[in-house]
Amino acid sequence: MGRPPCCDKLGVKKGPWTPEEDIILVSYIQEHGPGNWRSVPVSTGLMRCSKSCRLRWTNYLRPGIKRGNFTSHEEGVIVHLQSLLGNRWAAIASYLPRRTDNDIKNYWNTHLKKKLRKQQAMGAIFAPPASSPGTAGDNFDHRHHHDMISRADGHGAGQAYINMEVSQLIAGRGQSPFAAAAAEACSSSSYASSVDNISKLLGSFMKSSPPPPPHNSYDADDVKPVLPFDSMSGTGSAELSFTTSVQQPALMEAGVGYGYDDENETKPQQHQAPLSSIEKWLFDEAAELELSDECYSVPMLF
DNA sequence: AAGAGTCACAACCGCTTCCGC
DNA sequence: TGCGGAAGCGGTTGTGACTCT
Structure with a gap:
């Protein structure tokens, strides 16, 4: 089929995510859920393509992810x-x-x-x-x-x-x-690592939810x-x-x-x-x- | 101490699949 | 039924950290 890459637009940021971007993304997903990725950059103002948002969430920010130290x-x-x-x-x-x-x-x-x-x-x-x-x-x-x-x-x-x-x-x-x-x-220690990722970012915001x-x-x-x-x-x-x-x-x-x-x-x-x-x-x-x-x-x- | 080499992993790229119209 | 947009997936790359010489 072939279609142009979603990320080749000018003004789309690439590279490592900043803590601020993570906070924005996590906050948005907490409110709206992780579906409809296309709307994420539009709604949040993140200068990232939808695909990048999805990957960041699924590979890093999503709760429950265990990181490192494979048994x-x-x-x-x-x-x-x-x-x-x-x-x-x-x-x-x-x-x-x-x-x-x-x-x-x-x-x-x-x-x-x-x-x-x-x-x-x-x-x-x-x-x-x-x-x-x-x-x-x-x-x-x-x-x-x-x-x-x-x-x-x-x-x-x-x-x-x-x-x-x-x-x-x-x-x-x-x-x-x-x-x-x-x-x-x-x-519990393995879970904490990814909870930490998010809770660090959101601080008391998460705790109050x-x-x-x-x-x-x-x-x-x-x-x-x-x-x-x-x-x-x-x-x-x-x-x-x-x-x-x-x-x-x-x-x-x-x-x-x-x-x-x-x-x-x-x-x-x-x-x-x-x-x-x-x-x-x-x-x-x-x-x-x-x-x-x-x-x-x-x-x-x- | 510094440069080279290696490793680990986050992120990107592009193809495939799914799904609504 | 075919088309096109969106999401999913796997391969690859970039880069920072670490180790070796």
Whole structure:
């Protein structure tokens, strides 16, 4: 289709955001919600393009973002999902609700790629299961692979393949990536980092705002609460977590039962399959984390 | 102490997808 | 059904911080 870039107008500011700009953006979003990005620069007077505003919000200012210090379990989830889904960072981020796709992408490019190469050279500790085609590297056309799976009907070979992969991923001890992410979400210190970002900016303004109802968390249209994780495992720990509407579990789009479905949220689907060594390792890690982390309700800023 | 090299991550660019008309 | 605008997404770049020599 092709269209001119939205940011090539004169007078559109680029580069790092200033605290003042952040305050303006956060204030606007608190009042109007994060939809309709095009109106943001117009309404706020920010000399930024709508896209830049959206990115700043989703990658940095949005509440609930966990920054830095990826745990070994998060690494494991990323590695595994990358081997399944390829570089579909938004999809991968849907399994780590507190991480942004940009963050995961950066972490992959700067840390995990190297780490994997090293590990593979040392004896393939991180090597994907035998059933997983390709490696976690860049040589395999993961998107094509995933698309093929997505388009397969519910009884096709692709479906069978990905069911197996995902069931392996979620099967161990009733754990799931969501549960693991929830355990991560229970770390109050990790949450504080992004709360700090905003609360620093808004100071007493934020403190004076009463907490809104859950569905209004930070985007009434764009956000829905993630189910309590016990809907899948019966052992949920997080009271509430949030993800954007685009952050549907990626494998569900492939027709994969991820323990529940949208229409009938509380129907657990059991996909039991033997764990490969890597999954076992992943969930051993997760279990330790979940048991040790203290859970809390996600503070709601908006 | 200073310059070069490397790393980490925020932000940008441009293509794709979605959706309303 | 096709078009065009808006949002989403992934790849890439820019730059400040850090480390090494």
